[in-house]
Amino acid sequence: MTQSSNFGFNTRAIHAGQVPDPTTGAVIPPIYQTTTFAQDGIGKLRNGYEYGRGTNPTRDALQSQLAALEGGTHAFSFSSGLAAEDSLIRAALRPGDHIVLGNDAYGGTYRLIDRVLSQWGITNSAVDMADIDAVRAAVAGGQTRMVWVETPSNPMMKITDIAAIAEIAHAAGALLVVDNTFASPYLQQPLSFGADVVVHSTTKYIGGHSDASGGAVIVKDEDLAEKVGFIQFAVGAVSAPMEAWLTTRGLKTLGVRMDRHSSNAASIARWLTEQEGVERVYYPGLPEHPGHDLAAAQMKSFGGMISVTFTGGEAAARAVAESTKVFTLAESLGGIESLMNYPSAMTHASVRGTDLAVPENLIRLSVGIEDLEDLISDLEQALGSLRG
Numbered sequence: 001m002t003q004s005s006n007f008g009f010n011t012r013a014i015h016a017g018q019v020p021d022p023t024t025g026a027v028i029p030p031i032y033q034t035t036t037f038a039q040d041g042i043g044k045l046r047n048g049y050e051y052g053r054g055t056n057p058t059r060d061a062l063q064s065q066l067a068a069l070e071g072g073t074h075a076f077s078f079s080s081g082l083a084a085e086d087s088l089i090r091a092a093l094r095p096g097d098h099i100v101l102g103n104d105a106y107g108g109t110y111r112l113i114d115r116v117l118s119q120w121g122i123t124n125s126a127v128d129m130a131d132i133d134a135v136r137a138a139v140a141g142g143q144t145r146m147v148w149v150e151t152p153s154n155p156m157m158k159i160t161d162i163a164a165i166a167e168i169a170h171a172a173g174a175l176l177v178v179d180n181t182f183a184s185p186y187l188q189q190p191l192s193f194g195a196d197v198v199v200h201s202t203t204k205y206i207g208g209h210s211d212a213s214g215g216a217v218i219v220k221d222e223d224l225a226e227k228v229g230f231i232q233f234a235v236g237a238v239s240a241p242m243e244a245w246l247t248t249r250g251l252k253t254l255g256v257r258m259d260r261h262s263s264n265a266a267s268i269a270r271w272l273t274e275q276e277g278v279e280r281v282y283y284p285g286l287p288e289h290p291g292h293d294l295a296a297a298q299m300k301s302f303g304g305m306i307s308v309t310f311t312g313g314e315a316a317a318r319a320v321a322e323s324t325k326v327f328t329l330a331e332s333l334g335g336i337e338s339l340m341n342y343p344s345a346m347t348h349a350s351v352r353g354t355d356l357a358v359p360e361n362l363i364r365l366s367v368g369i370e371d372l373e374d375l376i377s378d379l380e381q382a383l384g385s386l387r388g
């Protein structure tokens, strides 16, 4: 099945790239745990397979699946989200080019661009992507070749208008990249709104089971695909066969998982707004969220991520983060199990003291697909710790 097929999302998730094994008929394509492939004569390859860094059938299956689900022509899978981002930027940009990114971009993305790629001559500026005039001013410099958007953003859950930013980026001669990790392709397909590239940390919702690190770049342009493919091969930050297979397996159930993540999170977000000690709930599904209408237009539903601030400041946020029993205190997100994170000292510690710093009274929830009543009881007893 190809990405151009007219099948629905869940059918594509289950079948794209998943051709039964030609030698045995195995319905689930096997894990090709091999680094090299026999040649039938010098340079006479079987189906183009030569060496594992270059191509591997298990990785190819995942890449077809990803391209089909994001509506791209090509997908490239990497060993982590940051490896994917690094390879994309080196493929698309040159020293002297400028990146404009959201001022609440994932901390690791900012660190990669600001502390690693800066040494390669890439400059950056961080702006509020919800402020269209500010974005227009930021890209006007002339050197801007890439605009980087995360929507919903991590952890402030800000919603950015992908189509509006695409227009501004293209007018300036820049590519629009959307980090679609929080929404996943089930909830939002940025290429359909004019983005040029989608990146993912497949470690999160796409893999979905907190057992395989990975990243992906999905494009719809032949020339860019060739450049990213070359860097994937020449730099070699590829996903290993086992990781690619686990990610493929997770991706097949993305739709049912996201429906459940979204409905659990919507109920929890509403419940949180009614609790004593809660200052503000950041969830795009709440009608009072400033990006609600835009999210409703751009996304199928509102996802499983919620951030909350507390009137009791840092101490309250830390106390709640350390008191849950079903929610596990851990970095990462997007798995079937509920996770709790204190960004300013965990995921976003690298941006402390910068413009991208996260409030110290904020916790972030990755709402899993457990029973809703158990999640709410757990939060209720954790919030109880605020009242001593």
Ligand SMILES: *Cc1c(COP(=O)(O)O)cnc(C)c1O
Residues within 6 Å of the ligand: 080, 081, 082, 083, 106, 108, 109, 150, 154, 179, 181, 182, 200, 201, 202, 203, 204, 213, 214, 215
């Ligand atoms: C986790 C994450 C990344 C980085 O991905 P890794 O797989 O950890 O390298 C990038 N963007 C977002 C939004 C993330 O949540």
